[in-house]
Amino acid sequence: MNTPPSPHGAGRTDRSPVRIGALVPLTSPGWVEAGRHLLAGLELAVRDVNEAGGTAGRPIELVVRDTAADPERAAAAVNELARLGVAALAGTYHSVVARAAAARADALGLPFLCSSAVLDSLTDQPTQWVARLAPAQSHGWRAYTDFLLGAGHSHIAVAAQPSVYWASGTRILRDHLAPHGGSVTELDMRALTPAALCDELAHSRATALLLLVGHPEPAVPIVRSVRHDQRLADILIGAPAGQPEFAAWATLLGDDGAAIPFLRYLPERLTPLGARVETTLRERSAPQAPSFVAFEGYDTITVLAEVLRTSGADRARTAASWPRVEVEGTRGQIRFSRTPGVSLWQWAWTPVQVVDRDPAAPDRFRILHARPGGL
Missing domain, CATH: 3.40.50.2300 (Response regulator)
Structure with missing residues (x-):
């Protein structure tokens, strides 16, 4: 899992895994329970995508790093994951961590789909590399x-x-x-x-x-x-x-x-996909019900799998795909746009309750x- 591949997937066979880096708070002072829900959604979606044949015939492999709600640790993890050749980044929960991760991803030219953090501007300047599922704060x-x-x-x-x-x-x-x-x-x-x-x-x-x-x-x-x-x-x-x-x-x-x-961030009724995901997550975490954070995790991989299918895991092509994404998620139809006051590509808007x-x-x-x- 930690063997460094060639940058950007160069030299891989067509059936080699597409790696996605996942940033998740799994230890204190991070919000560990939220991190576990986020990771459960990410992992279930990876399983479902791979059981359906992967993305463009290649399985997805999740490379998880614990942020512990520490911005410096998150930035270091982004550097490491970029060196490991991940095609994209996913996850984060804490906004201050997401801001540090987004800044590094932008500087490195690494696509990053932010699952949960909500600060309106995660980067100081508009960026093509970062998109987000959670609504702006x-x-x-x-x-x-x-x-x-x-x-x-x-x-x-x-x-x-x-x-x-x-x-x-x-x-x-x-x-x-x-x-x-x-x-x-x-x-x-x-x-x-x-x-x-x-x-x-x-x-x-x-x-x-x-x-x-x-x-x-x-x-x-x-x-x-x-x-x-x-x-x-x-x-x-x-x-x-x-x-x-x-x-x-x-x-x-x-x-x-x-x-x-x-x-x-849930609708009154989940989509048919969302209802199926809810049932599976509930079976895995009984007696706890899955939180909205788990659905954010699942939707993140759903979007990235579709983007990677069309971009072939090329980082620049992946980033260029954000405005063309249209995919059915657990909570509705997901598409990204530019929103005033928000520095990244935004799903506008996730249902709010x-x-x-x-x-x-x-x-x-x-x-x-x-x-x-x-x-």
Whole structure:
């Protein structure tokens, strides 16, 4: 698996594997559960493509590297995978990691299909080498803000940690709330304990608190503190980045983790392909249901297999193929375009939902707000 092939696949036989590099968070401080879901989707799609005859008659081989949510580690992995002769890159979950990976892929001329990260601009300048399946943060978080406004919440507090991702989210919230007379109060979790945060909330105008922090720390202690503070009984807790999607959230918080709205990127109904993939993933991970991140992984390989079929694993031809892609994924028809404010080729747009865990049955999700794909 680690024997370096000739660059760009030169000297290979027609039946030799087409290698795809996969960047996935599999160890801490990365979000390991999300990484496992992403990898499960990637691996299942590779299996399905290979069982169907591969891409242009050649099997796909996944070369996985753990990013551990570390941008420097991700950039080094891109360098290594490029030397190993991969035809393209796939994956990533954390936006700061995706930004580092995209910058290196762009510099090296290596096609990169980003599965999950959402920062609007993953590169400083427009690039032909990078495409993305997940919606841009501004698109998804505006949908989340529409949900908040519709539920009567215009004065929002955010419990935030330093990060370009959290800062970008705060800016989107503020810009979208301002025309409606809304406001955002930032609470710096470097300076506040969960108890001190509750004191700040009790003396603010905020009717909702959004968790723009890491999971499980400090997100879990914050939720527990707010839930058990009688002064804050009417405060809505939200987590737009999706922490409640995964089983560890329910395991750690129990009933306290319910009724916390978050973003996920699924349609009301999966495509026939998506329904089949859901069944297979559920059988593999029972009793857990697959998250939207697993579908992002599956769709990534589905797209790359089609692109590589037509480009013959030539990197430049692969990158030139993004605007011509049209393939049925698990969540709808996937095609890429240039989108204002986004520096890469973008699926515009993945379906967006705001959901929460049902207090009556925390293993069940309720759809609170939805924006169909393509809008």
